Amino acid sequence: MSTANNTPIAKVEYTKEKKVGEGTYAVVYLGTKQSTGRQIAVKEIKTSEFKDGLDMSAIREVKYLQEMQHDNVIELIDIFMAYDNLNLVLEFLPTDLEVIIKDKSILFTPADIKSWMLMTLRGVHHCHRNFILHRDLKPNNLLVSPDGIIKVADFGLARAIPAPHENLTSNVVTRWYRAPELLFGARHYTSAIDIWSVGVIFAELMLRIPYLPGQNDVDQMEVTFRALGTPTDKDWPEVSSFNSYNKLQIYPPPSTFELRKRFIAASENALKFMSGMLTMNPVKRWSAIECLESEYFQEMPPPTNPSEIPLPK
């Protein structure tokens, strides 16, 4: 057999050909599924470094990806053990939205953004209707397939929506995409936190720079509220009961005029859509269904066909 990395026990079905990346708890290889010749990615979880068993995020990833099959959620093809390492066989996705946003040689249109938002929201909607919170949505975790389809990936922080009395940790989601209730340290948040992240991603796609880039957790609040107004008890009941609320500087919410000035190219409906997702009060924030039903998707221009969206290289 041509590859040395394979398990001697099982039939050699998956090969690892090239190392493409390494994270804190996994190494990712590019490979081929032998029986079909399909390109795949193999995520090898480093078990050896965790003496007390598997890393939590690996378990989460397996747990939720196994359950979900959707066009806009990354596909977990198989799982196998080799040399005491857990290996996840995932669909191979060459690029992600972060790369596309940063690659200044790529020009994308409002129709392309609409198409990306549509696919992202379909993926998120699928998670939510299966009662799964993703909890780490960001451009870097929205992978793009060779034919332009967005796949929600990295379920390392995902979890099922808890029973009502259970506490959740508020230390989730990459800082810039963190919803205000998480910034306040809420312990009983809902799927609305994922929608906030999608809203910030939408703004970032239009601006092509991060929309709310806080330097640290305190600064993140400052940046968020300066851009979108400090919430008050009036539009978000009991917000002042959060411990960190009292030290806040009160900023007025932005007028439509200010938002329009910031997002020059956005249509009225696009702005409405964005403010729906970036509503401070999680109860009033749009759900994935409301987002998908937005006028924004109905108006001109129609979302680009995914295969026609420009990709890097």
Place this chain on the structure above:
Amino acid sequence: MSMMTAANTTILSATGVSGGVVSAPTTGGGTTTTSSTSTNAIDYDYEDSNKDMCPICKTDRYLSPDVKFLVNPECYHKICESCVDRIFSLGPAQCPYKRCDKILRKNKFKTQIFDDVGVEKEVDIRKRVFGVFNKDLNDFDGDLKKFNEYLEHVEEIVYKLDHGIDVEETERQLKDYEELNKQLILSNIERNKKEFENFEEREKFQKEMRLKKRMLERQIEEEDKSNKEWAKREIINRLAAASTSGSLSSASSASTSIVDNTQDVIESVKSTVKLKKSSARRKLDELNRFLQDNPYFSSSNPNSTQNTLLYQQQHGGSVIPFTPFNGDRDIEPRRFTIEEELYDDPFLKDLQNKKEFIASGFRTDYVYERVLTEAFMGLGCVISEEL
């Protein structure tokens, strides 16, 4: 590529306004004098001259920030304004650049628009050629193939002139065509001019409307704010007045009447505010309605059939109707209703009243949705049929 389109649009608008045929400056041997030993020729190498310095008089932008550079479409050598005045005021003279023997005229000098001389030159050539070859699809009775051939021909001429291939031959072609089609060219110029005016008018109109809309919106925002403040003050004032008069009435009924009064006062002030809803708001509604019916704005109207038709044409006839959920959606998003009076859940009620739950966005319907879905998931069970 984007550069090219930018250049093209400038030309299109430029030919629209120019009004007359841009006369072809003569090139070739006819006008050039052979004396390259003119006293005007300055000895320097222009290749590595500073970008912000006039190579003739060495004035640079650092010392005189107002310096303006001009070029002449004959040779595209950059010369500062004062040098142009000095050298060419007395009539045509030779280009002061060393080894350049073109004779230049002052009135042909112009400011350079593009940084790259190559682009500048091509744009000028295009402007000239399109001034002559100014047919459009209508002149071919909509025959797309013939029109494309014609465009191809025009591009070839531009390319040849730009790259100096068969210049004399091409210039003659251009001239012949101009002679032969004088009438058509002139009428097309008229038409383009009209189209351009139309376009400008439309732009102006749209801009005005947008501005008006924005003004109204801002006005509404401000009025809302001042209304709110007025209401606050009014309530306080009236209550203050009421309590002073109330103190005169009997003490026993005072407390209840004050409460009633307070409610009344707040209500009445609120209703006056509602009535006050400004004329600006009405104007904005009117404007919106007007804009929706306006053909100029149809492109922003999602329901415009024209657009869908256009889209269908562009994308080869059939368009799959857009579905936000890609056809994958629960037909009945909610399969249950909650009878608050009949169903008493002390466990959830407790949570519902806790501050930290309210603030986190906790919702009981999410909980019910989840537990009921999970309870009946995969059973193919419809409760209404079971009962």
